[in-house]
Amino acid sequence: xxxxxxxxxxxxxxxxxxxxxxxxxxxxxxxxxxxxxxxxxxxxxxxxxxxxxxxxxxxxxxxxxxxxxxxxxxxxxxxxxxxxxxxxxxxxxxxxxxxxxxxxxxxxxxxxxxxxxxxxxxxxxxxxxxxxxxx
Numbered sequence: 001x002x003x004x005x006x007x008x009x010x011x012x013x014x015x016x017x018x019x020x021x022x023x024x025x026x027x028x029x030x031x032x033x034x035x036x037x038x039x040x041x042x043x044x045x046x047x048x049x050x051x052x053x054x055x056x057x058x059x060x061x062x063x064x065x066x067x068x069x070x071x072x073x074x075x076x077x078x079x080x081x082x083x084x085x086x087x088x089x090x091x092x093x094x095x096x097x098x099x100x101x102x103x104x105x106x107x108x109x110x111x112x113x114x115x116x117x118x119x120x121x122x123x124x125x126x127x128x129x130x131x132x133x134x135x
Contacts (some may be wrong), residue, residue: 013024016048020106021056023048036060037098038094055098062126063093063106073131077119085086087111089117092112 016023016032022068024047032043036056043052063070070089078085087110099101101124107117115135122130 006010007050009107012049014080018050018051018053021053023052031132036066039063039090041095043095045096049099051099056093056096056125059093059095059098059104059123062104062123066123066126066128069128070123071108073121074119077133078117078132081114081117083113083115083117087113088119103129 012027013025015025021034021036021063023032023043023047025032029042030044032045032048032052034041034053036053037060037062039056041052041056041059043049074088075085078088087109088108091107091109094105094107097105103122103124106121106123108121110117116135117133119133120129122127
């Protein structure tokens with residue numbers, strides 16, 4: 001009906017698979033999601049950059065190497081938050097900046113005692129550069 005037109009939705013991009021990993025596009029979040037070493041990774045942009053599969057392997061290795069330091073920074077960010085700190089776990093790792101600067105954003109969440117509070121640890125070139133919490 002003029003002047004209104006019905007907007008047609010573009011079909012979601014097809015899944016992309018390589019090396020046992022499959023990236024699926026979430027149209028609502030406008031990002032790709034896939035798992036590597038039991039960690040969920042996210043990447044924005046269409047089409048999917050298949051280099052992200054290699055980036056995820058590098059990132060998961062870095063996360064393993066820095067695990068104790070990452071956990072320490074998460075606990076520091078939770079210091080004044082009344083929650084069960086033992087339930088901290090990685091929600092996902094954002095790779096949007098990894099291709100340009102080897103920067104990843106590791107997002108942590110916990111159980112219901114956390115509410116909508118979360119902690120992010122930013123890692124660039126294999127070093128933690130920032131950690132912060134917020135809701």
